Amino acid sequence: MIPTLEVSPVDSLLVVSDLSVGYVTKNGLLRAVNEVSFKVSPGDVTGIVGESGSGKTSLANALLALLRPPAISKGRVSFGERNILSLNDDELRKLRWKELSYIPQGSMNSLNPVMRIKDQFSGILQTHLDQAERDRIRRVMEDSLSKVGLDAHNVLDAYPHELSGGMKQRVIIAMAISLGPKLIVADEPTTALDVVTQKDIMTMLAELKKQMGLTLILISHDISILAEICNYLLVMYAGRVVERGRSEDILNSPKHPYTSGLVASIPRLTGEKRVAGIPGEPPDLVTLPTGCAFHPRCKYRMTACVSQVPSSVSVGDEREVACLLYR
Amino acid sequence: MDEPLVLKAEKVTKHFEAKTGLLKRTVIRAVESVDLELHKGEILALVGESGSGKTTLGRVIAGMYSSTDGGVSYFETDTGNAPSLQEKSTKRRFAAQQVQYVFQDPFSSLPPHKKIKSSIYEVLKLYRPKADAKGLEDETKKLLELVGLTPVEQMKEKFPHELSGGQRQRVSFARALAVRPKVLIADEPVSMLDVSIRAGILELMKRLRDGEGLSIIYITHDITTARVISDTIYVLYRGRVVEKGPIDTVVQKPLHPYTVTLISSLPGLTLGSGVHVPGRGAPAAKDRSLRSEPPGIDHCVFYGRCPIAIELCARERPALRGLADGREVACFLAGSETT
Ligand SMILES: Nc1ncnc2c1ncn2[C@@H]1O[C@H](COP(=O)(O)OP(=O)(O)OP(=O)(O)O)[C@@H](O)[C@H]1O
Ligand SMILES: Nc1ncnc2c1ncn2[C@@H]1O[C@H](COP(=O)(O)OP(=O)(O)OP(=O)(O)O)[C@@H](O)[C@H]1O
Ligand code: SF4
Ligand code: SF4
Ligand SMILES: [Mg+2]
Numbered sequence: 190m191i192p193t194l195e196v197s198p199v200d201s202l203l204v205v206s207d208l209s210v211g212y213v214t215k216n217g218l219l220r221a222v223n224e225v226s227f228k229v230s231p232g233d234v235t236g237i238v239g240e241s242g243s244g245k246t247s248l249a250n251a252l253l254a255l256l257r258p259p260a261i262s263k264g265r266v267s268f269g270e271r272n273i274l275s276l277n278d279d280e281l282r283k284l285r286w287k288e289l290s291y292i293p294q295g296s297m298n299s300l301n302p303v304m305r306i307k308d309q310f311s312g313i314l315q316t317h318l319d320q321a322e323r324d325r326i327r328r329v330m331e332d333s334l335s336k337v338g339l340d341a342h343n344v345l346d347a348y349p350h351e352l353s354g355g356m357k358q359r360v361i362i363a364m365a366i367s368l369g370p371k372l373i374v375a376d377e378p379t380t381a382l383d384v385v386t387q388k389d390i391m392t393m394l395a396e397l398k399k400q401m402g403l404t405l406i407l408i409s410h411d412i413s414i415l416a417e418i419c420n421y422l423l424v425m426y427a428g429r430v431v432e433r434g435r436s437e438d439i440l441n442s443p444k445h446p447y448t449s450g451l452v453a454s455i456p457r458l459t460g461e462k463r464v465a466g467i468p469g470e471p472p473d474l475v476t477l478p479t480g481c482a483f484h485p486r487c488k489y490r491m492t493a494c495v496s497q498v499p500s501s502v503s504v505g506d507e508r509e510v511a512c513l514l515y516r
Numbered sequence: 517m518d519e520p521l522v523l524k525a526e527k528v529t530k531h532f533e534a535k536t537g538l539l540k541r542t543v544i545r546a547v548e549s550v551d552l553e554l555h556k557g558e559i560l561a562l563v564g565e566s567g568s569g570k571t572t573l574g575r576v577i578a579g580m581y582s583s584t585d586g587g588v589s590y591f592e593t594d595t596g597n598a599p600s601l602q603e604k605s606t607k608r609r610f611a612a613q614q615v616q617y618v619f620q621d622p623f624s625s626l627p628p629h630k631k632i633k634s635s636i637y638e639v640l641k642l643y644r645p646k647a648d649a650k651g652l653e654d655e656t657k658k659l660l661e662l663v664g665l666t667p668v669e670q671m672k673e674k675f676p677h678e679l680s681g682g683q684r685q686r687v688s689f690a691r692a693l694a695v696r697p698k699v700l701i702a703d704e705p706v707s708m709l710d711v712s713i714r715a716g717i718l719e720l721m722k723r724l725r726d727g728e729g730l731s732i733i734y735i736t737h738d739i740t741t742a743r744v745i746s747d748t749i750y751v752l753y754r755g756r757v758v759e760k761g762p763i764d765t766v767v768q769k770p771l772h773p774y775t776v777t778l779i780s781s782l783p784g785l786t787l788g789s790g791v792h793v794p795g796r797g798a799p800a801a802k803d804r805s806l807r808s809e810p811p812g813i814d815h816c817v818f819y820g821r822c823p824i825a826i827e828l829c830a831r832e833r834p835a836l837r838g839l840a841d842g843r844e845v846a847c848f849l850a851g852s853e854t855t
């Protein structure tokens with residue numbers, strides 16, 4: 190590889206620039222992700238929050254170069270010095286699991302029901318370890334299972350249906366950390382789990398991050414869960430990042446009207462028993478509203494909002510908002 | 517509650533048999549001896565983790581499952597003197613009409629090839645065979661209005677796939693209401709919906725209680741939305757009620773160790789202050805099972821996970837006990853400390 194003369198952003202592990210994803214559908218181009226840019230520094234825990242269909246999974250798939258036709262993507266994803274989107278399959282295979290791991294949405298339910306955990310786990314390790322390292326497989330499996338709080342002796346011989354949802358999710362996380370990646374991207378890692386298990390998994394992820402010096406990107410539709418462990422949040426609406434900043438800043442004083450609506454929608458266990466929400470429905474991504482995609486639901490809508498797409502502007506330290514109120 | 521009872525479940529038990537091997541069968545004790553009372557105009561939250569028996573209990577109450585033991589009595593609150601219906605066939609018919617079930621999944625619970633107006637019309641027609649077409653059409657529109665599917669003239673012409681999840685869930689409510697039930701059992705009606713549109717459905721349930729005097733059993737694993745709309749809470753654990761009472765009393769100061777675990781696991785953002793949670797911040801058990809279960813079933817259901825269990829808990833099952841604040845709790849230790 191020819192070293193670039195351009196100074197690479199040394200303090201960033203991942204730099205995403207103008208990333209867009211579209212799907213060619215029979216009704217036209219569906220714009221799932223629109224010109225998303227952000228950076229992740231080593232040790233960050235970045236949360237991507239947005240409601241269903243806002244483009245979170247499409248963004249994750251694009252980040253990891255997993256999209257296949259009819260999906261089209263453009264933009265740049267720099268991981269260290271490499272642009273992930275221009276790597277070939279072989280280069281990608283070397284990167285995955287060893288440098289970055291991906292936990293896709295619903296992966297705990299995609300464990301093969303007729304294979305014991307040890308066979309699925311070692312299968313992955315075999316494809317990613319060199320010949321010389323293969324005698325380590327058993328030890329790697331045991332180590333990573335114990336890191337996620339599971340007893341390897343019980344779990345390795347089990348079939349998926351013998352494990353609870355929380356245990357399956359731990360197995361998936363054990364696989365993801367097994368080859369010591371720097372970055373883990375987890376899409377809805379706690380979604381189908383009950384609150385108690387959710388809390389256990391989040392606590393465990395935070396613990397692993399500390400122990401192993403991981404960098405995490407966590408995707409969820411639930412901002413209250415992300416707020417527990419993320420130091421940065423990106424809020425997505427209709428394929429765009431509408432707000433970005435430190436978690437506490439966003440939660441204490443949301444700037445984008447969508448973010449404030451979202452934060453106000455969280456039901457609380459104390460205080461007034463009011464149910465807030467955002468009127469209206471999320472937009473159709475094939476025929477996006479003109480201007481700001483949130484304008485049909487926005488109570489601060491101005492004339493300009495209907496025709497002008499708001500670009501991200503800085504509104505403070507590490508804080509950006511894409512809303513015409515902040516021009 | 518001064519309002520009359522609409523239904524009362526007594527010692528409702530539901531077991532399933534599951535094949536666990538070629539010849540082996542195990543009994544799944546989905547619901548164990550549950551007593552439940554529902555009053556007119558009450559929203560009762562049935563809360564508990566996955567597999568705790570919420571849906572099964574709901575289905576027994578709706579007459580969709582017969583109970584293994586115990587039974588449900590339904591009262592005709594309209595007549596004032598509230599005679600209970602005991603005779604089996606009347607009871608079934610009554611349950612089928614008076615108790616309507618709204619399912620979790622708004623994506624698969626509607627007939628896909630029918631316009632919204634027809635899918636409601638067909639339910640109306642079934643229950644009011646003598647009404648004329650004009651009357652039924654008017655009633656269809658009224659129902660759409662009631663559940664907030666406006667503008668009605670546009671909405672009634674749509675097909676399910678043209679609606680968002682929240683709108684489809686409103687159609688499910690309209691279909692259930694078409695039967696003019698006294699009781700609605702809403703099984704996780706918002707858990708598949710985005711937070712920003714959940715509010716609308718929760719508001720709708722409140723409005724149905726306040727405006728129409730409907731009684732609602734709100735099945736959920738989410739204690740925060742339960743608190744926002746419900747009057748009463750029943751906390752289920754492994755098929756048994758472990759704590760029940762006025763929802764504010766229970767939520768502000770949970771006493772059963774399971775309820776405590778449930779609340780202390782909530783994200784900080786939803787908790788806020790003012791909630792007294794004993795042991796908040798205690799480390800989570802790695803595999804959530806602290807000790808092995810004693811053989812037999814005569815022990816506390818929560819024994820395996822309870823952080824404060826005593827020796828007695830392994831050989832005796834605590835019954836629900838009424839406390840001065842109006843709640844009942846099934847734990848030997850709950851309420852004994854002076855906190
Ligand atoms: N393979 C595909 N072909 C066509 N459209 C797609 C495809 N995958 C996703 N989409 C569409 O792209 C949009 C964004 O979907 P995506 O799965 O990225 O959203 P999400 O934010 O992850 O939602 P969820 O919270 O439901 O997981 C949606 O409108 C979806 O229907
Ligand atoms: N038709 C059935 N046959 C066999 N077992 C069943 C059946 N329905 C439920 N069960 C079992 O009964 C128990 C209680 O299940 P139920 O669906 O009532 O729980 P739930 O509280 O509604 O859970 P969830 O929150 O996941 O919906 C579970 O162990 C479940 O596997
Ligand atoms: S740009 Fe306009 S419509 Fe969009 S969020 Fe801001 S104020 Fe609302
Ligand atoms: S009875 Fe014993 S085991 Fe059961 S909840 Fe109370 S203290 Fe825990
Ligand atoms: Mg997704």
Ligand SMILES: [Mg+2]
Nearest residue numbers: 570571572703
């Ligand atoms: Mg259920």
